[in-house]
Amino acid sequence: MNAVAHEQLLRPLEEFTRLHLDTLRRFGGRALDLSFPNPQFLSDPRPYDVLATLAAQARPLDLRYSPFGGFTPVRRRVAAALAKQHGLPYAWSDIVMTPGATAALRVALNSLFSPPDRIILVTPCWMDYPLYLQDLGLAFDLVPTTGDKHIDVEAIAKAWTPETRGVVIAQPGSPTGVIHDAAELQQLAALMRRHSTPTPPLLIADEAHAQQVWDQTPCPAPAAHYPHTLTVRSFGKAWDMQGQRTGCLAVSPHLGIRHQAIEHLVRTMRVTGHCAPTALTQQLAATLSDTAPDLTGLAGLQGHARQRLLHHGVIPLDTHATRFLYARCPVPDDRAFTSQLAERGVLVMPSSLFHETGWFRIALNFGTPELDRALDIIGEEYIRA
């Protein structure tokens, strides 16, 4: 690990972790933690029921070693479910089971790129993409989204260099919750096709939150618009069981280097010591892969929280996915504003952790009346700042 190079990226994350811990210690049970997405209520109890059944019925061979990449029947079931969702003919071998989207991202970046490749990251973005790229010695260019947090294809075109070999986007956006529509994805695909020599650039589509669309808004799959796509999924996020560490990578059946990519991904799992998720967790993911989580409770909470914030003059982005709300801070320094909230026992995340400044993210971790108390404090401090 290059500790000096990582310092700049790790320091803000560690500072926030310290603020988080200090605030929890200081306020104890009165702390209102809307920072890391760790919901305190069950939107849908099915993962717990399925896990209990699997554990009760487990025999020794159900707990056996899993091959790197995952058990074939599990991969087959996940491939069939994703084929329906994406409208693409995934085979079982196109799926690589990973301990969360975190490992999937790291393994994908590790397998598919090497210096002097450059990667475009669309910001705001998930906090650790730059860290992984830096650790792999890969250069990256941060390209901001438009004002309403949609993909700015013109800005990506301007940032493109002869070394650019990949683009990472999240669909839906994280931390924003913005869904990128088909027109946006088509424009991005057209741009990437224009740069397809000597080899087509790769699109990493981080769909960690794809099953967290809480209204009827369509959420098109980037892989359906651009053939050279690797999709990252998180069963942990979909089913509020992040600690079970379960996700997968899906190689598009239309990827030019499909077979080399699969072989390389599975090898990288071994080389980096990333095992597949635990045996029962894979069974759990396979069982749940055919169904969508019930998000009725989340939808209600989103509507309620938005009303309450608007009442205080705080205008969150108008979005349809994730358990997040994303809003502009009243001052340019997002860390100062989130520290001000922490002084009142309310924890939210500053956008600089997501590689843009001036915004904050709320994770809907609990319902009323605690949520209302937290939102009212956010409203009061918003006016005071």
Ligand SMILES: Cc1ncc(COP(=O)(O)O)c(C=O)c1O
């Ligand atoms: C966009 C995005 N990608 C990846 C991850 C990591 O997901 P997992 O918990 O499955 O490792 C997250 C987690 O919040 C995320 O928001």
